[in-house]
Amino acid sequence: QWLRLGKRSLRYDIQPNMAGIVAHLLVILMTLCLCFVGLQDDEHLQFLLKGSNLDKVKSNSWRKPRFFKLQDDCSTIWHESRKLRKVPSRHIFFKFFFFFGVRLGRHSEGLQKYAKDVPEEQCFSIIFKGNRKNLDLIASSKEEASQWAEGLKKLIKFSNNMSNKQKLEQYPSCFPFLGSPNRVAVCHINTNFSFFLDSEIEEFYKLLTKREEIDVIFNKYAETEELMSTDDLLKFLQTEQHENVTVEKAHLLIEMYEPDDIAKSEKHMTKDGFLMYLQSEEGQIFNPAHSRVCQEMMHPLSHYFISSSHNTYLVQDQLKGASSTEAYIRALTRGCRCVELDCWDGPNGEPVIYHGYTLTSKILFKDVITTVKEYAFKSSPYPVILSLENHCTLEQQKVMARHLREILGDMLQTTPVSGKDSADLPSPEMLKGKILIKGKKLSKLEHNQGSNITHDVETVSEEDEAAEIEDESVKSQVRKNSKAGGNFVLCFQCFNAMYFELYAVFQSNDFITHNMRQLSRIYPAGKRTDSSNYNPVDLWIAGCQIVALNFQTPCLQMDLYQGMFKQNGHCGYILKPKFLRESTTGTVGKPGIPRSLIISGQQLPKVNQDKINSIVDPLVKVEIFGVPRDVQKAETHHLNNNGFNPMWNKTYVFDISVPQLAFIRFLVEDYDGSSFNDFVAQYTLPVTSIQNGKEFQMCLEVITWKHAHVPYCYKWLV
Structure with missing residues (x-):
């Protein structure tokens, strides 16, 4: 799907001979899916790939057999009619991205009401994010139910918890035919080893990962066109990210995010490593320290x-x-x-x-x-x-x-x-x-x-x-x-x-x-x-x-x-802020804190899935919510037919007087000249949780705050 999105969005750039390359690369990627999560030899995953018949339960009168299996992309479950065995439509695909969890046993209301005649150990439910109803299933045996439940739990866990770095570490085992396992990473191909792959596939990879705004900032600090030294990285962190960091910290970042062993050994960072750092948790716009309990919890309940x-x-x-x-x-x-x-x-x-x-x-x-x-x-x-x-x-x-x-x-x-x-x-x-x-x-x-x-x-x-x-x-x-x-x-x-x-x-x-x-x-x-x-x-x-x-x-x-x-x-x-916990005199707030914003995006999802050739015409609205004097918003112009790597090159400055009660919301819409714009994605966070100049990502990357990836969520997941 990622490749199809790229092909559609860039169809005006891809030459005819690239179509075969897309298919070639897709086959390679599909064979690597289990390696992404490091579970290529797992018995539960192998069982799910083969599939089995399960009873789908909706009511006392609706219990029907369906054939379920894990797709080769290892991120999708689908089912088909046991009788027809026809190619499934998109309506019966279930992406792990939308899975909240799996419960083994008769724990859902549906199974408690409609599966009393079945041993509890044969029942399990798939729980979805948002308001979608559970998928209640009955296996033919205790062992089969356990295989499904354990396999799905593993995939959900790895899908939710693995960082880009952890996923990258899984790739080398997929390339025994390419020599040194550390020389190639699917999503971070080092051009020094381009002879391992067809040059046109490498060209397509570069097309997929090209980010003009990242190139600009990388080239601004890089010692050479391809490499950033420790001193270069240190200067970037201090100047752009406003971090008070040491050389040791810069070395640690190189060790954590640089995929190329040669560059890593020389304490250098390639453009791929730089992008990987910007997309990591450390690069999130949302301060990672706020992802843990970081506030004093001994105040009275009325202070929260x-x-x-x-x-x-x-x-x-x-x-x-x-x-x-x-x-x-x-x-x-x-x-x-x-x-x-x-x-x-x-x-x-x-x-x-x-x-x-x-x-x-x-x-x-x-x-x-x-x-x-x-x-x-x-x-x-x-x-x-x-x-x-x-x-x-x-x-x-x-x-x-x-x-x-x-x-x-x-x-x-x-x-x-x-x-x-x-x-x-x-x-x-x-x-x-x-x-x-x-x-x-x-x-x-x-x-x-x-x-x-x-x-x-x-x-x-x-x-x-x-x-x-x-x-x-x-x-x-x-x-x-x-x-x-x-x-x-x-x-x-x-x-x-x-x-x-x-x-x-x-x-x-x-x-x-x-x-x-x-x-x-x-x-x-x-x-x-x-x-x-x-x-x-x-x-x-x-x-x-x-x-x-x-x-x-x-x-x-x-x-x-x-x-x-x-x-x-x-x-x-x-x-709560101190001025809401204790009686104070004088004016609450202070002169506005300027917040600078430069916006770009990458790989935005399609809104209209029914139209194969439909491409998003994105625009971004940035809204500040808070005390009345802080409420403000800005809006970019829309870009025609570019959901792949839109860049607006606009700078906005917001003055915020009471940041403790201010929130920033990024809203991405698909422009419609004749009707209301369509919702694409949103991300909201407290202004006080923004890292100065920091990158961030969560779910899918979309916008940049200074040099920070803004994650976004589909509305129905919120």
Whole structure:
């Protein structure tokens, strides 16, 4: 596909005799795919390459055999009809890029409902990123299911974790017929050894990897046209990347990223090594130090922005969409630390979770709690908050309490915890590995608790107001009999705030001061029946901690949300700026910090997959979000028919006065003169997480910040 993209994008440059070269190089690359991940002799991978028949499960009445196999490119799974065995269409291809994971056993809702007649060890599920439904499969034996699950896990792991350098180290074993294994790398062919390959293939390789903007900066510092000495590299790092580095650091970079052994031994870096460094983690625009927990975690909870989900149980809209435990898994594994549970009376005395008074499907409360126990701390060790919206009768509230205690056990925080100051809330560090419960308490019980309780201010949406009116008779009964249930311990106490228009309040100094000591939870109003979202930045500016969004809805607002919580190791807790933690006098912010931007791109994906000859006409929008005076944007012109190596050669300067609350978003669109532009890709990150002049890449390379590769994500993955 990479070669097809190159051929289509550059069809006006490729001579007729290059078509055979493309096919030749494609065959070579396909034979190397297993070597890319170093698994060419792995028994699980060999099994997947042969393929086998599996039952695909969708419902009680839909269970059909399909032939599944790993494609020769080792990055794609496809299946075909067992009877027809026809060439599969693109609609039944599954790329590992979109795989989140594999679960062996009857763990998905689909298999639990529709495969009860099959031994659990024969079942497994493929979990996709984004909102795509699981692929539930049944193997003919325990051994076959294990082969598939283990093989897929290995490919997903290597696909996600291997760096460019690690992949490069796997290539030499694929070239025993070329002599010294260290002389050639598929994606980094040294021209000194061009006699190993056809000269036209080498020409095509150069065409694929040519980057004018990289050539300019390399030639600016390189001692010769082909080599950069240690001193040259040091000068580049100090001048362009603004790094205070030593000769030893430059030697280390050469050792890590230079593919040519001769150049490496002489402490030189070739253009291929230079490009490899720029595309490495060290070259990311996103500061690698922020990929780990790097902030102080002993402050009170009120000093943190907390990743929070609204209507967590939904995978679609909130009128007739499906409810699923998978939605909790996806939220928790993405670092979400506050999930919502709308609890209602269910059949057989078991509480259920769903969006009340709608056609959304229902899931058991106990199944959600079991899921939370298993996945709460997979991505972060810091506390998870269960935000309960409780509409249950007294009897089923007792059942809820029993499930919480029996399933969560010691994970459940059941006693008050104070911070360093008795008036402060506990810190995330103090509550590591703990699950907290937040819910509205009845007025009779509110006065019986001590002071070491969190006071949670909630804005009440229209949906909750309606629920309270409809459920008033039930609530009265619970109030009268509240003692029968005992004091069900809640780690958060709430008082009903007045109904107010949020946007008139959050800018007030009193509200900001309140958020320095207490928690505020904000969530979308009930009228957002399509599960749309509001701009979270406006609420963060007011110091609100629990700003809940609909995670199931990919949109600009979720792009900003993911950008915010990308930092601090993706742990779900971000320390607020000092001026939102402590009372200060004077003006917040300082004179604008200029940020210079030069934009280029490489190998942008096609938008219209249905048109074979369609080529993207890219343009880039760069947007700054933050306090009102920092909001700004810039836009390049579009380039006709060039998604392969577009270069706009434009420089933009942004003045940012409050970088602690500023975010930069790169948006790539396919220009359309007669309609709306088509979305191609986006990448969002906090301004404070940008490395000065640094390169970066993640997923696919697309733009450069100074000399920094900007990764991008497809919208449906966000």
